[in-house]
Amino acid sequence: MPVPSPVLRKPPRALALGAALALLGGCTAGPTEAELTAAIRAEMDRANALAASMLGPEAAARTATRIHGLDKLGCVKEEGGDAYVCGIEVDITAPPAQRRKLASRVRMAKQDNGWTVVKTF
Numbered sequence: 001m002p003v004p005s006p007v008l009r010k011p012p013r014a015l016a017l018g019a020a021l022a023l024l025g026g027c028t029a030g031p032t033e034a035e036l037t038a039a040i041r042a043e044m045d046r047a048n049a050l051a052a053s054m055l056g057p058e059a060a061a062r063t064a065t066r067i068h069g070l071d072k073l074g075c076v077k078e079e080g081g082d083a084y085v086c087g088i089e090v091d092i093t094a095p096p097a098q099r100r101k102l103a104s105r106v107r108m109a110k111q112d113n114g115w116t117v118v119k120t121f
Helices: 012-023 033-055 057-063
Strands: 066-077 084-093 100-111 114-120
Touching: 033 057, 033 066, 033 084, 033 100, 033 114
Parallel strands: none
Antiparallel strands: 066 084, 084 100, 100 114
């Protein structure tokens, strides 16, 4: 039995977001999937650390957001700027919800220490 293509397994919303980003044109380079993953994980680590400082380590461990994976759907350079808007699909566990995949957009900017998340949509 043939294995289905990963593209065919993506939810329709993720496919529509990826197609929309591809159609916007312009430079489509921006951060790599690995750089996006590192930046999103860094944001989650900061949020989890803040929760630990406010709730204590035991409660924070029960409410921590975990990223299991990320797929880059595409990036488009913002007109007149250096930032990129990227479509992503994130495999995430964010209590109290169960593990799920979410399609989203993030605005990324290149800093001296690498790519950073500027805004999520």
